[in-house]
Amino acid sequence: MNPAPIRTRVAVVGGGQNCEHEVSLASAASVAAALDPAAYDVVRLTIGRDGTWCDQDDRPLPLGEAVTLLQGCDVVLPVVHGPRGEDGSLAALCELAGVPYVGSGVGAGALAMDKWATKLVAEAIGIPTAPGVLLTAGTAATYDWTRPVVVKPVAAGSSHGVSLVADPGMLEEALRTALALDDRILVEDVVVGREIDVAVLGTADGSRVVSPALEIVVDGWFDHDAKYGGGAEFRVPAALPDPERTALEEAALAVYDALGCRGVARVDFFVTDAGLVLNEVNTMPGFTEQSQVPKMFAAAGMSYGALLDRLVRDVLPA
Known part of the structure; x- marks a missing residue:
């Protein structure tokens, strides 16, 4: 009787402690389902909105236990969009844990x-x-609107916190919305x-x-x-x-x-x-x-x- 082929153990990490949590859950679920079960043994892990890691049975894991699970895998596929994920955070964790991972490294992320x-x-x-300026919570009030602009957080995704400002009356709310997600914001010409x-x-x-x-x-x-x-x-x-x-x-x-x-x-x-x-x-x-x-x-x-x-x-x- 031929032995069963050895499958590659892949940790698929989804969710995330940011405004793209739901999008990341959808991406991770789709990725995990699409990996060929004949070739891959998929370990599903989720990072909650509060930063808590959970296993595929939705059991909360201390970070040390989550890292041990990652280290028991051949490779990590981090499918976490946005801050505390895509920004190099998960890549850094994998680097420190000594586990190969898919995607860009810490610096590029x-x-x-x-x-x-x-x-x-x-x-x-x-x-x-696009021509633009960088603003902070301390400098945002000094910005003078002169033409249509797009206001966005410096580090966010899925268009969260992004506003098209077509007239000066819209500027204050747009700045406030972006600053709610990041302490630095980008104002660019349309x-x-x-x-x-x-x-x-x-x-x-x-x-x-x-x-x-x-x-x-x-x-x-x-x-x-x-x-x-x-x-x-x-x-x-x-x-x-x-x-x-x-x-x-x-x-x-x-x-x-x-x-x-x-x-x-x-x-x-x-x-x-x-x-x-x-x-x-x-x-x-x-x-x-x-x-x-x-x-x-x-x-x-x-x-x-x-x-x-x-x-x-x-x-x-x-």
Whole structure:
């Protein structure tokens, strides 16, 4: 009788102590369900809104016990969007625990989560971003509105705390909303253009795969409700002339490398009459099968399961 094949033990971590908790739960549940049970033994772990870790039976775990569980796995797949997860926090925990993990490391996660730092990196390598200023709780009251702007927390995701300020009467509330989620906020000029995303997948041999571009089509602007309420249409591959497509791919690769990303990252742009403008970079983007990144790679012929398998296999010891 042939022995059963040895399965790779994968810890899938979801939830998180931030405003993207529910989105992360959905991504993690989808990822865990899509990993081939013949190849993977999935250990599901959840981080609660209060920071408590729980096992797959929803039993609370002291942090030390959660780390021991992680150390008993071959690899960790952290599917926690936003602060205390995507920002390098979980990568740091895995580094200290000595467990291989999928995705960007501590530095890249922290840089990409910080929208102001990402702007500085992009501008330094010649990739335009929207004109903007950095404000804090102490300086926000000094900002004078002169034209339509977007106000957003420096480190948050899923458009939480983001406001389009079309007239000065809206500014105070927008600043207050953003400051409720972060002690630093970014105020940027409104960019008029097509919203185009490109995903980059780094591989174990050092090469990178660029996905087909995806265009977000929405009536109005792409806020939280549009993202998760079905009000947006994803068109992939986006209809782009070859020069624009090439420019987007080269810019996405340049930002991915400059930030030091690993695994998969989604690089979001506006395409305007004057050229491309970087919006932001997500090192742990939404990851249900219907999310942008899986849809982009599916358009290139890589299924959701195959994408997850590649992400996991690429970080396992040779």
